[in-house]
Amino acid sequence: xxxxxxxxxxxxxxxxxxxxxxxxxxxxxxxxxxxxxxxxxxxxxxxxxxxxxxxxxxxxxxxxxxxxxxxxxxxxxxxxxxxxxxxxxxxxxxxxxxxxxxxxxxxxxxxxxxxxxxxxxxxxxxxxxxxxxxxxxxxxxxxxxxxxxxxxxxxxxxxxxxxxxxxxxxxxxxxxxxxxxxxxxxxxxxxxxxxxxxxxxxxxxxxxxxxxxxxxxxxxxxxxxxxxxxxxxxxxxxxxxxx
Amino acid sequence: xxxxxxxxxxxxxxxxxxxxxxxxxxxxxxxxxxxxxxxxxxxxxxxxxxxxxxxxxxxxxxxxxxxxxxxxxxxxxxxxxxxxxxxxxxxxxxxxxxxxxxxxxxxxxxxxxxxxxxxxxxxxxxxxxxxxxxxxxxxxxxxxxxxxxxxxxxxxxxxxxxxxxxxxxxxxxxxxxxxxxxxxxxxxxxxxxxxxxxxxxxxxxxxxxxxxxxxxxxxxxxxxxxxxxxxxxxxxxxxxxxx
Numbered sequence: 001x002x003x004x005x006x007x008x009x010x011x012x013x014x015x016x017x018x019x020x021x022x023x024x025x026x027x028x029x030x031x032x033x034x035x036x037x038x039x040x041x042x043x044x045x046x047x048x049x050x051x052x053x054x055x056x057x058x059x060x061x062x063x064x065x066x067x068x069x070x071x072x073x074x075x076x077x078x079x080x081x082x083x084x085x086x087x088x089x090x091x092x093x094x095x096x097x098x099x100x101x102x103x104x105x106x107x108x109x110x111x112x113x114x115x116x117x118x119x120x121x122x123x124x125x126x127x128x129x130x131x132x133x134x135x136x137x138x139x140x141x142x143x144x145x146x147x148x149x150x151x152x153x154x155x156x157x158x159x160x161x162x163x164x165x166x167x168x169x170x171x172x173x174x175x176x177x178x179x180x181x182x183x184x185x186x187x188x189x190x191x192x193x194x195x196x197x198x199x200x201x202x203x204x205x206x207x208x209x210x211x212x213x214x215x216x217x218x219x220x221x222x223x224x225x226x227x228x229x230x231x232x233x234x235x236x237x238x239x240x241x242x243x
Numbered sequence: 244x245x246x247x248x249x250x251x252x253x254x255x256x257x258x259x260x261x262x263x264x265x266x267x268x269x270x271x272x273x274x275x276x277x278x279x280x281x282x283x284x285x286x287x288x289x290x291x292x293x294x295x296x297x298x299x300x301x302x303x304x305x306x307x308x309x310x311x312x313x314x315x316x317x318x319x320x321x322x323x324x325x326x327x328x329x330x331x332x333x334x335x336x337x338x339x340x341x342x343x344x345x346x347x348x349x350x351x352x353x354x355x356x357x358x359x360x361x362x363x364x365x366x367x368x369x370x371x372x373x374x375x376x377x378x379x380x381x382x383x384x385x386x387x388x389x390x391x392x393x394x395x396x397x398x399x400x401x402x403x404x405x406x407x408x409x410x411x412x413x414x415x416x417x418x419x420x421x422x423x424x425x426x427x428x429x430x431x432x433x434x435x436x437x438x439x440x441x442x443x444x445x446x447x448x449x450x451x452x453x454x455x456x457x458x459x460x461x462x463x464x465x466x467x468x469x470x471x472x473x474x475x476x477x478x479x480x481x482x483x484x485x486x
Binding site: 024025027028029030053054055094095096137138139140142143144145146147149150153154157160161163 | 267268270271272273296297298337338339380381382383385386387388389390392393396397400403404406
């Protein structure tokens with residue numbers, strides 16, 4: 001059986017050197033699909049190629065995409081690496097468990113994405129909300145700050161370990177989830193309805209209200225039929241209101 | 244219980260940047276004792292400090308030592324990371340198992356060393372022979388070559404994982420071994436006796452003959468009383484021959 005490795009999504013990466021070093025580590029540990037969300041210094045980037053050491057083809061084939069939501073196209077599940085704790089109701093797991101899950105998802109034909117935030121600031125809360133699970137890398141309290149390439153080495157290594165000794169997960173974890181496009185389509189549809197219905201009355205509270213909703217839907221781990229049902233339900237509610 | 248982290252020994256490291264990046268990774272994952280065997284560009288090294296990002300004190304306190312044998316002073320067990328397979332009768336294990344063992348050794352009051360060879364060439368065979376166990380990092384066959392800092396990230400992460408979830412090993416593995424100085428003293432004594440006894444008749448075969456002997460003694464995992472017994476035995480044999 002062939003396990004397809006997770007897609008790697010770098011959100012607003014700053015330094016070309018870091019992108020190259022991530023590509024190198026991906027290549028070292030058997031990952032190949034790299035997607036860049038709005039890289040700061042544009043693309044292509046010469047420094048990324050120089051640092052890739054064996055991962056040049058990963059750099060050359062990397063795709064540049066405008067937003068995280070679009071970059072998740074084709075991936076049923078998104079795992080975000082995060083350094084600081086977020087005040088969000090999200091599952092937080094260690095790298096090895098994350099890779100074990102991704103391995104199982106892959107075995108059941110589902111693609112996973114591994115999402116990294118910008119070097120200094122990390123992911124924005126809306127982006128974290130869009131991800132299913134957070135991965136935290138255990139570090140020493142004295143110096144917990146890893147750079148992008150170090151984090152990719154840890155996760156690539158954990159992926160490679162899992163390739164060598166797969167192990168089973170409860171079946172709940174490996175249900176077939178809706179493709180990201182379907183899921184995102186549902187969110188877009190809902191957001192439109194809510195805007196037009198005047199749901200977000202206080203503009204200042206709009207971001208946090210919407211984020212909470214996204215969080216809930218992500219946490220529900222919806223299947224494709226469930227997404228279809230929900231979209232039908234939302235349309236039905238919205239159209240009923242207009243009459 | 245406090246577990247002391249393994250000592251890190253870089254043998255003939257070439258680039259200051261790599262030494263600094265290793266120090267950074269050590270700091271990220273809770274290791275602190277860095278020993279440099281004959282660094283190519285001398286010491287101190289400005290580039291090492293610049294790359295250390297939080298591991299500056301590790302760079303500043305690093306010690307420079309002439310040989311691997313001396314660098315192992317105080318460490319009962321040496322684990323060498325190695326990229327290529329060696330034609331030697333050595334145990335080869337994965338990082339997580341190595342760190343599990345080191346953790347257990349540490350719990351029984353024994354120090355371990357983690358040995359890395361030079362960037363391009365890796366450790367020489369005599370140096371590998373001096374180490375108890377080889378660690379191999381699982382990588383993709385297409386690009387198996389990790390740099391020093393990447394290897395340190397993998398092993399540091401594996402150490403940190405073990406800190407979080409210790410696990411027991413068979414007691415055979417965690418016996419109290421002889422300190423490195425005692426063990427090395429025995430080897431030096433034996434080598435002197437063999438030279439003077441004309442054991443190494445064909446000069447060209449001397450290195451391989453001696454390496455085989457070292458390998459055997461290392462593999463035996465000798466305790467301090469055993470080393471004393473062997474030294475007594477060797478002296479006895481040698482002096483008997485002279486009469």
